[in-house]
Amino acid sequence: MTTDTLNRDILRLAVPALGSLIAEPLFLIVDSALVGHLGVEPLAGLGIASAVLQTIVGLMVFLAYSTTPAVARRFGAGDPSRAVSVGIDGMWLALGIGAVLALVGYVATPSLVGLFGATPEVAQQAEIYLGISMWGLPAMLVVFAATGLLRGMQDTVTPLWIAGLGFGANALLNWAFIYGFGWGIAGSAVGTVVAQWGMVAAYAFVVGRLARRHAASVRPQREGVRGSARSGGWLFVRTLSLRAALLATVVVATGLGTVELAGWQVAFTIFSTAAFALDALAIAAQALIGKGLGAEDQGLVRRVLGRTVAWGGWFGVITGALIGALSGVIGLLFTGDPGIAALVQPALIVLAIAQPVCGIVFVLDGVLIGAGDAKYLAIVGMLNLVPFVPALVLVAVLHPVGAAGLAWLALSFFGVYMLARLATLGWRVRGSAWLTAGA
16 A cells, blocks of 8 residues: 555545534534524523533443444454444444433433522523433434444445434424424424434444345344443543543633633633544544454554554644634634633643644544554553643642633643643554554
C-alpha cells in the first residue's frame, strides 16, 4: 500500500465519520430551538434533562468503541461472517443494557431531576422530557453498536446517511408533535424517541442484509456477548475517567465564580467543536488498525499509526491557528459582551497552543482502541488523573479570578491533563505489547 493509497483510506473513513459525529449534537440543537419557543421553564427543563441524558449516553459510547475493533480484526483476517456475527452480538448487548437503563431511569426520573434543585415549574418540565426520553435509550445504544459494526467493516458512509435521515426525521417530528399536536415539551421527547427507533430500524435493515450476504448468525452468541461485555467494561472505566476529569474541571470553574464558569463553557465548547475533526481521525485509526492486526500485517499497522499521528498533529496545528487568530472575537460571538471576550481570550490561547497535542492524543487513543488494548486504556485513564487532580486543587486553593484564573484552569486541563495522556499513550505505542495480531 502506497502512502497516497493509505491517505485516501484515512480520508475515506474519516470524512463520513466527521459528518455523522456532527449530526449527533444537532439532535439537541433542534430540540433546544423548538422547545425554546415554548418559554423559559420548558427550555430550562430541557437543559436539566439533557444533562442527565448526555451523561448516560456519554458513558455508553464504549459500545461503539468495543465493537469496531472486534469486527475489524475478523474482517481483516478474512472472516466477514464472524465479523458481522460479533457486531450483532454487540448490538444485542447494547439492547440489553439499554432496556435496563430505560426501566431504571424511568423510575428514577423524579430523583434525578430533584438533584438539580430546580423550581417546581422547571422540574415538572424536566421530568416530562426525561421520563419519555428514557425509552429512547435502548435505541441510542443499539445505534452505537451498529455504528461500530459498520465502522469495523470499513464503512462510515452508511452511518452518515442514517444519522442525516435521523436528524431530518427528528426535526420534522418534533415540529409536528410540539406545535401541530400541541404536546409541548412532551412532543419534543416523543419526536426524538421515534426518530431514534427509526434509526434502529434502518440499521436492522442494513445489518440484516450484511448477515444474509455473509451467512452470519443474527442470534446472540453467548461467547460473543461476553467478549463484547469484557472489552466494553474496560472501555467504560476509561470513559469514566474522562468524565471525572471533565466534571472536576467544571466544579473548580464553578468555585472560581459565575463569570469564570461562563468563560470556561465558551472555551470548552470550542475545544469540543475542534474535537469533532480529531475524533473522525481516531475513528479511521480504529477501523484501519483493527483490520491490519486481523490480517497480521504489523508493518501496515505501524504505517497507519505514523500517518494518522501525523494527520492528527497537523490538524491540531490548523485548528490551533484558527482558534488563536479568532481568540479575541470568540467570546463576542457567544455573548456579545466585550468583558467576557477579554476574560476568555487567554484560555483560548492556551487551548490553541495545546491543539497539536490534543490531535495526537485523540489519534493515539483511537489506535489503541482499534488494537483492542482496552485494559491498558482503563488503567492509564485513572493514572492520568494523578498529576491532573493536584493541579486542579492548586487552582482551587489559590483561587485566581478573572482572565488569569481561567487561563490557569485551561492550563491544568489542556496542558497537564492532555500531556499526561500523551505521555501514557505515546509510551505504549513505542513498544510492541499492543500489537497483538490475528482474529
